[in-house]
Amino acid sequence: MTSRAVTPLRYAAFAAAPGGGNPAGVVLDAAALTDAEMQAIAADVGYSETAFVTSQETDAAPRHVRIRYFSPVAEVPFCGHATIATAVALAERHGTGEFVFETPVGDVVIATADGERGIEASFTSIEPEVTDLDNAVLDRLLRLLGVTRADLDLQHPPRLSFAGNRHPVVVFADRAVFDGFTFDPDAVRALMDEQGWAGTVTTLFAVSEAEFDARNLFPVGAITEDPATGSAAASVGAYLRALALVRPPARITITQGAHVGRPSVLQVDIPAIGGITVTGTATPIA
Incomplete structure (x- = not known):
């Protein structure tokens, strides 16, 4: 069972065909969750990573959120497919456009737009x-x-x-x-x-x-x-x-x-x- 009755969303990112893609868990309201609770949720979901939005959008920065990523066994610094999944989930709720994710490795800019196969998301990495x-x-x-x-x-x-x-x-x-x-x-x-x-x-x-x-x-x-x-x-x-x-x-x-x-x-x-x-x-x- 997941903590605090949290029900993670589940998305398949980068699918080339139905049944394809990499499954990711997404928790859009994780501000009140502890590290242990996020880890437990990620283990319960069982996907390679689950993303947790740990700050709500604000009037001052409505499309700038903090995010963390957990595998079933540990926190990871960054996860691309869970970033794409989270950006699409946010765009479905708040409209397409640009988001900024404050990640453990730095700020990552994500653009979302309507495409032929639904909402597309593009993230630009930190300096490699x-x-x-x-x-x-x-x-x-x-x-x-x-x-x-x-x-x-x-x-x-x-x-x-x-x-x-x-x-x-x-x-x-x-x-x-x-x-x-x-x-x-x-x-x-x-x-x-x-x-x-x-x-x-x-x-x-x-x-x-x-x-x-x-x-x-x-x-x-x-x-x-x-x-x-x-x-x-x-x-x-x-x-x-x-x-x-x-x-x-x-x-x-x-x-x-x-x-x-x-x-x-x-x-x-x-x-x-x-x-x-x-x-x-x-x-x-x-």
């Missing part, structure tokens, strides 16, 4: 950072996936990318290896916790210069892979810009979720400087 991925840590990760450096795409070297959460980014050269690798969720989770990777392990296959297929590893509870990861999509955009693998301004498409039966699509806009913008839809789950 891309750094080298320690060679020893990379080798440990690859061993956990049952692959080697020979399986990686030489044009897309591994990096650690941050646009709200830290994501190791690993790109495979062969589609069959990308589709077929398996992993021990507990072992991957242990490495992620050790390294402070609060987001996902982001693995990619480059379909073209402007399209990538993604598998985002996120072992938490019964979940092993995330169907759609907005923070990882922003980190991928930052990664491509930092390595000069795109010519900004550029747009790429990331498809995700097919490996877990929830097909998803994320649009990523990469400007020459500043935050990366990720766009998608969110629809209520009955």
